[in-house]
Amino acid sequence: QITLQESGPALVKPKETLTLTCTFSGLSFDNNAEGLAWIRQPPGKALDWLALIYWDGDKHYSPSLKNRLSISRDTSRNQVVLTMRNMDPVDSATYFCARVQGSAGFDLWGPGTPVSVSS
Amino acid sequence: QSVLTQPPSVSGAPGQRVTISCTGSRSNLGAGYGVHWYQQFIGGAPRLLIYDSYTRPSDVPDRFSGSKSGTSASLVIKGLQAEDEATYYCQSYDSSLSAWVFGGGTMLTVL
Numbered sequence: 257q258i259t260l261q262e263s264g265p266a267l268v269k270p271k272e273t274l275t276l277t278c279t280f281s282g283l284s285f286d287n288n289a290e291g292l293a294w295i296r297q298p299p300g301k302a303l304d305w306l307a308l309i310y311w312d313g314d315k316h317y318s319p320s321l322k323n324r325l326s327i328s329r330d331t332s333r334n335q336v337v338l339t340m341r342n343m344d345p346v347d348s349a350t351y352f353c354a355r356v357q358g359s360a361g362f363d364l365w366g367p368g369t370p371v372s373v374s375s
Numbered sequence: 376q377s378v379l380t381q382p383p384s385v386s387g388a389p390g391q392r393v394t395i396s397c398t399g400s401r402s403n404l405g406a407g408y409g410v411h412w413y414q415q416f417i418g419g420a421p422r423l424l425i426y427d428s429y430t431r432p433s434d435v436p437d438r439f440s441g442s443k444s445g446t447s448a449s450l451v452i453k454g455l456q457a458e459d460e461a462t463y464y465c466q467s468y469d470s471s472l473s474a475w476v477f478g479g480g481t482m483l484t485v486l
Contacts, residue, residue, distance in 0.1 A: 293475070302377060302464065302477055302478070302479045302480045303421065303464055303466070303480070305475040305477065316473070316474075316475075318474055319472055319473065352420055356475075359409050359426070359427050360411075360423075360426045360430075361409075361411030361413075361423055361426040361427070361466060362411070362413070362421070362423065363426065363432070364423075365420040365421055365422070366420065367419075
């Protein structure tokens with residue numbers, strides 16, 4: 257059984273750096289067309305893709321946020337980490353990690369972790 | 376403003392058929408990239424309903440189907456049930472943006 261679980265602070269201050277961790281189980285790393293993505297959803301708004309890392313290390317970022325984002329993987333710890341710099345109240349959202357598998361979309365999702373940006 | 380355009384809301388009575396549209400452009404759906412559909416209940420995570428435009432995961436009822444033509448795609452729900460009341464999102468890849476993109480979401484109300 258495959259599981260994904262997001263973790264991180266529920267509250268960060270403006271201008272701080274947010275670090276989120278997606279801890280997973282049941283995934284194998286032998287498919288380079290597979291990886292994990294971060295997607296966020298502000299309250300009452302649509303889903304917004306942030307970043308994606310494939311198991312071979314290939315990384316992709318949202319063009320509007322790429323200067324603030326960094327994604328990395330630690331296969332020994334079964335984790336993918338997202339950092340977002342210079343947080344702003346508009347970044348308040350629920351942050352999800354999801355598996356991407358080739359052309360099959362985001363087929364598995366974690367429950368999400370809410371993040372509020374406020375002083 | 377989302378790269379993929381969906382109607383904000385649709386509704387239907389139990390047993391009816393509803394269609395949710397997703398309109399893109401030449402750099403995403405029109406470029407041959409598949410469209411994926413997700414169902415999201417309030418307070419929950421999205422669930423993959425249709426991938427690669429037409430394919431249904433094994434745990435998704437066959438009341439749900441997808442299609443794609445040119446720069447547009449559709450999700451059809453037949454035999455509408457109260458439990459289908461949720462928000463539905465389409466998603467694809469955009470080659471101009473080099474980004475995975477979502478629609479703005481469509482809220483389905485079962486009357």
